[in-house]
Amino acid sequence: MRKLIFAINITIDGYADHTSGIADDELHDFYANLLGTVDIVLFGRKTYQLIESYWSKAPSDPQATKSMIEFANKINSLPKIVFSRTLDKIPLSSEAAAMEGWKNTKQIKENMLEEVLKLKEQSGNNISVGGISIASTFMKRDLIDECWFLVQPIVLGGGRRLFSQRDGMPEKLNHYNRQLELVDTDKFKSGVVVLHYKKI
Amino acid sequence: MNRSQKIVFSNTMKKAEWKNTKVIGGDIVQEMKRMKKSKGLDMVILGSGSIVTQFADAGLIDEYQIMIDPVAIGKGTTMFKGSKSKLDLKLTETKIFKSGIVLLCYKPM
Numbered sequence: 605m606r607k608l609i610f611a612i613n614i615t616i617d618g619y620a621d622h623t624s625g626i627a628d629d630e631l632h633d634f635y636a637n638l639l640g641t642v643d644i645v646l647f648g649r650k651t652y653q654l655i656e657s658y659w660s661k662a663p664s665d666p667q668a669t670k671s672m673i674e675f676a677n678k679i680n681s682l683p684k685i686v687f688s689r690t691l692d693k694i695p696l697s698s699e700a701a702a703m704e705g706w707k708n709t710k711q712i713k714e715n716m717l718e719e720v721l722k723l724k725e726q727s728g729n730n731i732s733v734g735g736i737s738i739a740s741t742f743m744k745r746d747l748i749d750e751c752w753f754l755v756q757p758i759v760l761g762g763g764r765r766l767f768s769q770r771d772g773m774p775e776k777l778n779h780y781n782r783q784l785e786l787v788d789t790d791k792f793k794s795g796v797v798v799l800h801y802k803k804i
Numbered sequence: 805m806n807r808s809q810k811i812v813f814s815n816t817m818k819k820a821e822w823k824n825t826k827v828i829g830g831d832i833v834q835e836m837k838r839m840k841k842s843k844g845l846d847m848v849i850l851g852s853g854s855i856v857t858q859f860a861d862a863g864l865i866d867e868y869q870i871m872i873d874p875v876a877i878g879k880g881t882t883m884f885k886g887s888k889s890k891l892d893l894k895l896t897e898t899k900i901f902k903s904g905i906v907l908l909c910y911k912p913m
Contacts, residue, residue, distance in 0.1 A: 740878075758890060759891035761886060762887070767877075785904060799872065
């Protein structure tokens with residue numbers, strides 16, 4: 605069975621805010637290496653559009669560092685699935701459309717959980733998931749096998765939380781309490797601490 | 805705990821029964837500035853989310869020690885709730901406990 609893995613930047617106070625963290629080469633190298641263990645990436649619609657809008661054109665960005673370009677090449681070349689009921693067609697940013705964007709993306713509208721279970725049963729490398737809402741749904745359904753939290757040395761005081769009840773839940777789970785096993789930790793020069801957990 | 809000098813910050817509590825405990829109300833930020841200037845060992849806040857937010861916003865906390873439990877619960881009280889400004893910290897130390905708890909120590913930038 606393939607593993608479903610999830611990695612995300614998070615502040616000390618538990619907010620997943622992509623605008624506030626320290627995104628240096630060490631961080632991009634981490635994500636590029638993690639994607640090296642993966643052969644398909646799953647997205648919710650918002651994260652898909654967010655990542656596609658920059659990373660599909662990053663290889664031609666003169667500001668992009670070598671680490672950023674390596675990460676971009678990795679994410680751009682991997683097959684992707686976007687789960688979205690609302691879009692008939694995945695809109696590409698104009699830059700991405702010009703370079704034919706993320707062509708290797710399939711949209712799935714229905715039966716997200718069944719689709720993930722089917723993917724997990726196929727042979728292959730790990731499956732990665734990106735997006736707070738769908739990762740929360742998968743977490744609560746015990747579908748995530750390993751996760752990495754990159755704790756940024758920042759306190760935000762407010763924002764979007766991970767694994768909150770409002771995210772992607774068809775019904776309330778009032779007694780959710782998921783113990784995880786700490787696998788290992790790492791530290792970046794920036795002060796980011798990587799916490800790696802797996803399902804018990 | 806019983807032997808230590810304790811302070812309760814409260815505007816509603818009149819008196820604390822626990823020995824060695826003083827109740828302080830009113831402008832607790834001003835009071836903390838005074839206390840930091842006085843002589844003595846370090847002072848610690850254990851938990852107490854609301855006063856931590858106020859003191860952090862006022863730049864009065866010199867060191868943070870945060871323990872992360874290996875559990876996801878999806879709800880509950882958040883740390884630094886209502887904090888007015890983004891706080892950038894410097895990682896000073898980490899420690900891993902056998903239980904899987906990770907201790908993260910920070911200082912303000």
